[in-house]
Amino acid sequence: MTTPQRHSWKDIRDRIHARILDRTYRPGDKLPHDEDMAQTLGCSRSTVQRAMQDLSESGLVERRRKGGTHVRPEPVARVTIEIPIIRKEVEDLGQRHGYQLLSRAALPPPAEIATRMELSAHVPCLHVRALHLAQDRPYLYEDRWINLQTAAEIDSVDLCTISANEWLVLNMPYTRCELRFFALAADADLAKALHTSPNTALFAIERTTWIDTQPITTVRTIGAPGYQLSAST
Amino acid sequence: MTTPQRHSWKDIRDRIHARILDRTYRPGDKLPHDEDMAQTLGCSRSTVQRAMQDLSESGLVERRRKGGTHVRPEPVARVTIEIPIIRKEVEDLGQRHGYQLLSRAALPPPAEIATRMELSAHVPCLHVRALHLAQDRPYLYEDRWINLQTAAEIDSVDLCTISANEWLVLNMPYTRCELRFFALAADADLAKALHTSPNTALFAIERTTWIDTQPITTVRTIGAPGYQLSAST
DNA sequence: CAGTGGTCTAGACCACTCA
DNA sequence: GAGTGGTCTAGACCACTGC
Numbered sequence: 001m002t003t004p005q006r007h008s009w010k011d012i013r014d015r016i017h018a019r020i021l022d023r024t025y026r027p028g029d030k031l032p033h034d035e036d037m038a039q040t041l042g043c044s045r046s047t048v049q050r051a052m053q054d055l056s057e058s059g060l061v062e063r064r065r066k067g068g069t070h071v072r073p074e075p076v077a078r079v080t081i082e083i084p085i086i087r088k089e090v091e092d093l094g095q096r097h098g099y100q101l102l103s104r105a106a107l108p109p110p111a112e113i114a115t116r117m118e119l120s121a122h123v124p125c126l127h128v129r130a131l132h133l134a135q136d137r138p139y140l141y142e143d144r145w146i147n148l149q150t151a152a153e154i155d156s157v158d159l160c161t162i163s164a165n166e167w168l169v170l171n172m173p174y175t176r177c178e179l180r181f182f183a184l185a186a187d188a189d190l191a192k193a194l195h196t197s198p199n200t201a202l203f204a205i206e207r208t209t210w211i212d213t214q215p216i217t218t219v220r221t222i223g224a225p226g227y228q229l230s231a232s233t
Numbered sequence: 234m235t236t237p238q239r240h241s242w243k244d245i246r247d248r249i250h251a252r253i254l255d256r257t258y259r260p261g262d263k264l265p266h267d268e269d270m271a272q273t274l275g276c277s278r279s280t281v282q283r284a285m286q287d288l289s290e291s292g293l294v295e296r297r298r299k300g301g302t303h304v305r306p307e308p309v310a311r312v313t314i315e316i317p318i319i320r321k322e323v324e325d326l327g328q329r330h331g332y333q334l335l336s337r338a339a340l341p342p343p344a345e346i347a348t349r350m351e352l353s354a355h356v357p358c359l360h361v362r363a364l365h366l367a368q369d370r371p372y373l374y375e376d377r378w379i380n381l382q383t384a385a386e387i388d389s390v391d392l393c394t395i396s397a398n399e400w401l402v403l404n405m406p407y408t409r410c411e412l413r414f415f416a417l418a419a420d421a422d423l424a425k426a427l428h429t430s431p432n433t434a435l436f437a438i439e440r441t442t443w444i445d446t447q448p449i450t451t452v453r454t455i456g457a458p459g460y461q462l463s464a465s466t
Numbered sequence: 467c468a469g470t471g472g473t474c475t476a477g478a479c480c481a482c483t484c485a
Numbered sequence: 486g487a488g489t490g491g492t493c494t495a496g497a498c499c500a501c502t503g504c
Contacts, residue, residue: 009473009474020406027403033490034489034490035489043475044474044476045477046473046474046475047473047474047475049491050474052490053491063490063491064484064490065481065482066481066485066487066488067484067490068488068489068490069490074317074321074403075406076315076317076318077410077412077440078313078315078316079316080313080314081311083310083311083312088307169308170260170307173254175254177466178463179464180462180463181414181436181462181463182436182460183416183434183456199432201416201417201434201435202434203436211254228413228414229413229414230411230412230413231411231412232409233409233410241493242492242493266471267471276494278496279493279494279495280494282471283492285471297471297501297502298471298500298502298503299468299470299471299501299503300469300501301470301471302471
């Protein structure tokens, strides 16, 4: 069996965490500074620092130079969501991934898209619509705009063979990413593509990526009925 | 102006990141081990370690003892979502928060809820429905079950004065949290509460929390039309 | 079993920010 | 200005895990 290290930073973190849980340190309270904490707990300051770093990242405490460390008065729930390549997402469910290119056209972006990408409306873009399948059933609809100035190479990629999602993830690393989650009602086209009826409530994710300040792509993915995203701490 | 520290761990991280972006290190490639990296970059091993920790957390590289550090072949998008207290969420939008308790009843949990909480169906629970308002308009509907064995004290709290959301966040710290995001169609009750029409597509979040292995609460929050969740890296 | 990342220590100095 | 967290270093040892 695994013996928990008595003075590992995880152990130190858990001991501090426990003090917060049992109200030794209450919301808003100031914690002893690292040096004292280290002496009390019998470890070096760096170990306390590492523990505090973790507690701070998870939103449990707040640290400020000179201000000290405080238990957050209004804790926030912080969850990390992982969004993999769609093919991998399907395969991880143990299902067979399929893919259909629905349309592909070089077009100037409509105003809404240009705004979303923080891009001038005169830049040439590629508009791609596609459908991802799981076990031959509709899984996710993808409506994507790609900036041809940034990702010029995709113009010569056969998007029937590889999805834009996969090509971009593998070939266009980004430095900034924005996400929005919301619900929308299926219109006629969407309903047809996803084999459902118009007006069905569907889950949508909008993702826009940039490399430095140059927009790469913005995509709206819409899940088939029942699609959901989960996360846990 | 701020001079970027030439050998800070962030600087080291960015220099390694740049090498990944410019394809010096390609997806799947093995990176030099920390010691070499440190020597090459002119810093100590701990600094490389700190940089790598960050790159690893953000999903860009994968590290394994003896295996070494590799650029992830199929990068995942990792985003951290913060979910604050609802009152604070509204106030941060610069709006006035309001709150109405719709119902409150001690009941045994239905099977679906018991399953969600990993709880026996015989444990006494409190069922609470409430509506959060922003500028006196419906903002978020909350349908919550609370385990009265874990959070017994809430039985004597006046939930007209403080929302269950707020009381729980302030008084019941948790050690585990699971989240699901999805879309649903408004039924008659929901439509009425949120001042919308039946069948409207709405965005829902389900959250369940435990302390150690004991379930605390499970809640489904449903946003008024237009509600959305956003995140960025 | 040996290579690699993970952690701990002690000490020094830096950077921010509150009073 | 002084207190507190943030970072860097050098060195040691530990803990996984691939070969």
